[in-house]
Amino acid sequence: MSKLRQWIVLSLLLLLLGGLIVSYKVIWLGYPLMPDTSSEVWTVQVSLRIQPEDGPVRAELQLPSRSRGFTLSRENFISRGFGLTLDEETFRRQAQWAVRELHEARTLYYRATVIPETRQRRFARRPEKPQRPQLEEPFATALADIVAEVREESADPESFAASILFSLNNAASDENIKLFLSEMENQRERVGLARMLLAEAGIPSLQIHGILLQNEVQRAAVKTLLAVYDGDDWLLFDPGTGHRGLPEGFMIWWRGDEPLAKVSGAQLKDVQISIRQNVESALELAFDRVGLSNSSIGRISILQLPVHIQSVYEVLLLVPFGILVIVFLRNFVGFSSFGTFAPVLIALAFRETELLKGILLFILIVSLGLFFRFYLERLRLLLVPRLAAVVTIVVLLMTTISIISYQLGAETGLSISLFPMVIISMVIERMSIVWEERGALTSIREGFGSLMMAALAFMVMSLDILAYWVTVFPEINLIVLGIIVASGRYTGFRITELFRFRQLSDGNP
Amino acid sequence: MVTGRIRQLKRSGVLGMNCRNGKYIMPFNRRHFYPLVDDKLLCKKRLQEQGLAVPGLIGVARWMRQAAQIDQLLSGHNEFVIKPAHGSGGDGILVITDRKSDYFVTSDGMLVQHADLEHHLTNVIGGLYSLGGQPDVAMIESLVHFDPAFSDLTYHGVPDIRVIVYRGYPVMAMTRLPTRQSHGKANLHRGAIGVGIDLCSGITVGGVSGNDPISKHPDTGAAVAGFQIPHWSRIVSMAASCFEAVALGYLGVDIVLDRDLGPLILELNARPGLNIQIANRRGLCSRLDAVDELDDWDQSSEKRVEWACRTFGEPGSDLLTQAPGALDLEQLESE
Numbered sequence: 032m033s034k035l036r037q038w039i040v041l042s043l044l045l046l047l048l049g050g051l052i053v054s055y056k057v058i059w060l061g062y063p064l065m066p067d068t069s070s071e072v073w074t075v076q077v078s079l080r081i082q083p084e085d086g087p088v089r090a091e092l093q094l095p096s097r098s099r100g101f102t103l104s105r106e107n108f109i110s111r112g113f114g115l116t117l118d119e120e121t122f123r124r125q126a127q128w129a130v131r132e133l134h135e136a137r138t139l140y141y142r143a144t145v146i147p148e149t150r151q152r153r154f155a156r157r158p159e160k161p162q163r164p165q166l167e168e169p170f171a172t173a174l175a176d177i178v179a180e181v182r183e184e185s186a187d188p189e190s191f192a193a194s195i196l197f198s199l200n201n202a203a204s205d206e207n208i209k210l211f212l213s214e215m216e217n218q219r220e221r222v223g224l225a226r227m228l229l230a231e232a233g234i235p236s237l238q239i240h241g242i243l244l245q246n247e248v249q250r251a252a253v254k255t256l257l258a259v260y261d262g263d264d265w266l267l268f269d270p271g272t273g274h275r276g277l278p279e280g281f282m283i284w285w286r287g288d289e290p291l292a293k294v295s296g297a298q299l300k301d302v303q304i305s306i307r308q309n310v311e312s313a314l315e316l317a318f319d320r321v322g323l324s325n326s327s328i329g330r331i332s333i334l335q336l337p338v339h340i341q342s343v344y345e346v347l348l349l350v351p352f353g354i355l356v357i358v359f360l361r362n363f364v365g366f367s368s369f370g371t372f373a374p375v376l377i378a379l380a381f382r383e384t385e386l387l388k389g390i391l392l393f394i395l396i397v398s399l400g401l402f403f404r405f406y407l408e409r410l411r412l413l414l415v416p417r418l419a420a421v422v423t424i425v426v427l428l429m430t431t432i433s434i435i436s437y438q439l440g441a442e443t444g445l446s447i448s449l450f451p452m453v454i455i456s457m458v459i460e461r462m463s464i465v466w467e468e469r470g471a472l473t474s475i476r477e478g479f480g481s482l483m484m485a486a487l488a489f490m491v492m493s494l495d496i497l498a499y500w501v502t503v504f505p506e507i508n509l510i511v512l513g514i515i516v517a518s519g520r521y522t523g524f525r526i527t528e529l530f531r532f533r534q535l536s537d538g539n540p
Numbered sequence: 541m542v543t544g545r546i547r548q549l550k551r552s553g554v555l556g557m558n559c560r561n562g563k564y565i566m567p568f569n570r571r572h573f574y575p576l577v578d579d580k581l582l583c584k585k586r587l588q589e590q591g592l593a594v595p596g597l598i599g600v601a602r603w604m605r606q607a608a609q610i611d612q613l614l615s616g617h618n619e620f621v622i623k624p625a626h627g628s629g630g631d632g633i634l635v636i637t638d639r640k641s642d643y644f645v646t647s648d649g650m651l652v653q654h655a656d657l658e659h660h661l662t663n664v665i666g667g668l669y670s671l672g673g674q675p676d677v678a679m680i681e682s683l684v685h686f687d688p689a690f691s692d693l694t695y696h697g698v699p700d701i702r703v704i705v706y707r708g709y710p711v712m713a714m715t716r717l718p719t720r721q722s723h724g725k726a727n728l729h730r731g732a733i734g735v736g737i738d739l740c741s742g743i744t745v746g747g748v749s750g751n752d753p754i755s756k757h758p759d760t761g762a763a764v765a766g767f768q769i770p771h772w773s774r775i776v777s778m779a780a781s782c783f784e785a786v787a788l789g790y791l792g793v794d795i796v797l798d799r800d801l802g803p804l805i806l807e808l809n810a811r812p813g814l815n816i817q818i819a820n821r822r823g824l825c826s827r828l829d830a831v832d833e834l835d836d837w838d839q840s841s842e843k844r845v846e847w848a849c850r851t852f853g854e855p856g857s858d859l860l861t862q863a864p865g866a867l868d869l870e871q872l873e874s875e
Contacts, residue, residue: 362558411659413604414666464668468631469730522562524554529545531751534818535552 038520045513052506061149062317066499072309073101073145073244075282079292080301083133088296092141093240093285094124101244101282102148104319109140122155122286133297145244145282146319154283158235158260164227173207178231180207188234188261189275195228196257196273222257222270235260237286239267242304245280251304253291254281332503341502346379348501351511353378353488358518360484365527368481369461373454377481378489380450386489390482392432396450397478399428400459401466408463422456553823555814560790564828568707568789569810576786577808581625581679583786590785592778593804595621595796601678607661610654619683622660624669626676630727632669634660635697637683647697647724684804687797689770693717693735695759697724698796701737701775701803704812704824705791707837708783710776710848711827713737714819715744715769720759728815733757735764736820740853742772748818775803776848780841782808827852 056062079090094117095103108115113128128139166174181198185191198208199221211224222238229236237258242251256277258265267277285291292302333344353375360366368374381389403424407417429450458481466474491497500507549556555564577583584594598620599613606613614620618639624632634657635647643651661678663669670676686698693699697718704712714734718724721731728734733754735747747754747764756763769775779793782805792812795803817823830851831837839847 365557411655411662413662414668464631520562522556522559524546524549524556525558526542528554528556528814529542529549532549532552532554532556532814532818532823533545534748534751534753535549535554535821535823 038516042513042517045509045516049506049509049513052509053504056317056504059150060317062503066495071147071244072104073282074307074309075143075145075242075244076305076307077141077291078301078303078305079139079294079299080136080303081133081139081294082136082298082300084297086296087129087131088133089294090128090139090297090299091293092126092128092139093289093291094126094141095143095145095282095284096120096122096124096286097152097154098241098283099152099154099277100148100280101145102150103143104146105144107142109142112137113139124285136300153265155237155239155258155265155286158237160233161230161235163233164230169210173210174228174231177205177207178228180205181228182232188229188259189266191232191234192225192229192236192257192259192266192268193273193275195225196268196270199225200271200273222255225257225270229259237265238288239283239286240291241282241284242306243278243280244282244306244308246306247308248306249303251306253284253304254278256281258286333501333505344505345498345502346382348505348508349492349497350375350379351508351515352497352501353492355511355515356488356491357484358515360487362518362521363525365525366480366484367477368484369458369477370454370481373458374481374484375488376451376454377485378492381485381489382493384450386486386493389489390486393450393455393482393485395432396425396428396455397459397462400425400455401463404459404463408467418456418460421459422453425452425456425459549823553825553827553829554817555824555828557814559825560814561811564706564790565811569791570787573787574810577788577791577810579625580623580627580807581677583808584679586785587782587805587808590781592781592785593801595684595798595804595806596682598680598682600625601661601665601680604662604665607658607665607678610657610661613680617680617682621681621683622657622664623679623681624664624676625679626667626670626674627664628669630725630730632660632664633725635683635724649696684796684806685799687770687799690717690797692760692762693757693764693767695720695724695757697722698726700726700806701769701795701797702812702816703776703779703793703795704816705779705783705793706828706831707789708780708839708841709831709837709844710739710779711831711852712816712820712822712824713739713776713779714816717747717757717764719749719757728813733764734815734819735767736816736822737769737772738854739776740849742769742775743767744769745854746819746821748815751815751818753818753821770797771803773845777841777845778803778805780845780848784841 057064075095077092079092081088081090090113094106096119108126110128112133113130116127116129118125118127126141164174165171177195177198181191181194185194198205226236226238237260239256239258240253241256243254255270257268257270259268260266266275268275269278292299333341333348336344354372357368357372357374361368361371377389377393380393383389384392400421404421407420412420429452458478462474462478465477575582576586581597581600584597587594598615598617601607601610601613619637621636622632622634627633636644636652636657637647638645640651642654644654644657646652664676664678667675684698686694690699693715694717699715699717701713701715703710714736716726716728716732716734718726718732723730726732728750731749733747733749736745737743738745744765744767747757749758755765775795775797778795782791782793783789786808788808788810790810790812792809794806794809796806798804814824834847837844
């Protein structure tokens with residue numbers, strides 16, 4: 032690869048790398064691209080009220096396991112006196128409380144914070160082929176009849192399941208279905224019937240239990256969905272309505288035929304699920320998610336650093352943006368300034384003083400400094416001592432301005448201490464030399480040029496969105512680096528040159 | 541409007557700053573050779589070794605204490621020029637044309653004291669004018685007495701001639717004429733006027749002050765175009781020979797004409813400015829391209845000058861045979 036082309040590759044690589052990391056964080060980890068977006072967080076609490084009988088008490092609770100659209104961030108158990116064991120698999124999590132003896136009624140609590148998630152994950156494992164149900168007559172024949180009938184009207188497991196649910200919900204016409212339904216009272220048993228029919232047809236199915244996270248509810252109902260395996264993926268049906276798909280806000284809690292809670296050695300008086308909604312900043316949520324997902328890229332963020340270091344890095348990470356502005360102004364627009372990157376440092380000082388006051392203070396210090404510098408010139412000091420004297424004078428001026436402004440009650444004067452005094456001294460020195468060599472006008476013009484560049488760099492660096500980006504996505508500076516590398520090979524005209532060479536632009540070939 | 545202007549400038553072959561830096565200076569001027577031109581003392585020695593004429597060196601002040609011993613350094617010279625060896629853009633150059641008891645007379649007629657001179661020397665040695673502010677060396681050169689041919693075209697100070705030499709080929713030339721505004725200095729950004737020169741005949745073609753075209757010298761009122769630069773062929777061949785001395789592919793050669801000594805190379809510049817294009821009303825790009833398109837550019841300096849004259853000279857200019865400068869050229873060609 033020739034040297035000349037390397038910059039393109041390097042620049043593209045940097046852009047791509049930065050872009051990939053940012054989009055990974057945004058798309059996979061759910062880092063918000065814009066600051067101050069908040070999203071919903073649900074706190075779900077299960078309380079089990081148990082009335083002891085004799086002997087040891089055991090309570091089992093199904094815990095939320097992998098869901099679609101939601102993920103757990105924090106969990107805790109309040110169960111004083113009970114021993115707690117957790118039995119965890121990907122698709123099945125269970126808490127078991129046990130106590131040798133219990134004398135009075137108790138309530139066990141489980142609380143979980145649930146956060147929304149965008150990842151689409153499989154919510155149950157690949158099933159085995161179901162066993163055909165063994166029934167007595169007349170049920171066995173009725174079952175076979177229904178299956179045969181439905182099969183004629185359907186093409187695949189999906190339509191089969193849909194039409195079974197339709198038949199069950201509109202059973203008035205079909206004698207065979209009526210036969211089964213006469214035995215059943217509630218929704219759950221209907222799901223059981225639907226599963227039996229599916230099993231007869233050789234289609235795996237599963238009960239999925241969960242709750243709807245839509246409103247704050249004191250006592251939420253467990254909703255059961257029917258999952259049907261079409262040979263490739265699980266399809267969800269609402270057994271009551273026959274609707275396909277995951278209902279909006281449905282959090283999958285547990286799978287299978289077990290109940291939510293089981294108690295032995297005691298009476299389960301009540302199981303209550305309450306749902307509360309809080310709003311958390313989307314960023315905090317993303318961090319919670321990163322903590323859960325063990326993503327090492329997700330941890331690249333200065334928010335993981337101690338707070339006082341964070342603010343330092345926030346400023347440092349903004350500097351490349353200021354420098355990008357300078358690169359643009361110098362190489363594309365064609366401005367010149369005192370000191371290549373001095374405007375960036377001045378702009379950093381503006382962050383503390385606010386723009387207008389910063390500019391006024393800067394002009395004040397530089398003009399006072401120039402005044403003293405002209406006096407020093409007459410003393411014929413050697414270069415380094417003279418520069419040192421200018422720095423000292425600048426420090427004294429800054430102190431004086433601070434003290435006077437404080438006495439007058441203007442707090443902003445205090446922030447002047449953040450001006451880079453050495454940089455200002457160099458600006459004063461360069462300005463005074465240009466003043467003598469090329470005249471006051473050139474000198475003041477170039478001084479204002481530097482100030483304008485600083486102001487522009489400041490305006491870019493003080494964009495809230497950038498401060499947010501560098502904090503959450505420090506890798507965005509790879510993109511900046513890519514742009515800087517690419518702009519280093521820009522050999523076209525600068526905008527000021529369009530005016531400078533205007534004589535050459537028309538007429539002459 | 542902006543894109544239109546860009547297209548027009550491209551069509552005129554105007555070289556921009558970014559293009560100069562990226563396509564010509566970086567590939568052709570190896571950093572390794574920069575000290576040869578950035579250090580004027582080194583440059584002067586190098587050019588002398590190559591047999592090229594330069595202004596004489598009176599003395600060198602390297603240390604602060606030498607500033608106090610300026611009389612010793614001057615060894616009786618009453619007219620001289622103090623230059624920072626690492627200066628740029630003409631900063632820190634002090635021209636003394638006479639001495640009256642304790643006072644020195646500068647080129648623009650001002651009187652300065654002995655102590656002012658010392659202070660100037662300490663500033664130079666302290667690095668005030670050098671790139672990056674490193675300590676520097678002050679050169680004291682003998683004053684060039686400019687050729688009286690220029691007297692109508694200059695106001696105090698010494699006009700000089702800038703030739704851009706690309707890979708050894710002279711590609712464009714101009715003369716810089718001091719004005720009242722420039723305080724006798726020949727730097728365009730200080731207000732000197734730039735006048736384009738036909739590369740073959742050495743006849744001026746028209747001037748520019750700042751970025752605006754002018755036809756007359758603002759102080760003397762003389763027309764700037766149509767003036768024959770004396771010793772032109774020697775000037776061009778000297779400029780071309782500088783390539784052998786410093787091996788920089790994109791070079792600005794500054795030459796002055798001394799009344800007695802003829803053309804002298806004042807200094808070389810590894811980053812010559814772009815205003816020469818305005819002075820010549822012509823972009824550099826097409827000429828640089830013409831050099832790049834040569835099959836064999838590694839030729840003797842005479843051949844290079846001859847080629848440049850043929851390629852870049854004003855077509856149909858019969859002044860070629862009439863102008864006194866052209867005589868030299870004919871001699872050169874016959875050699």
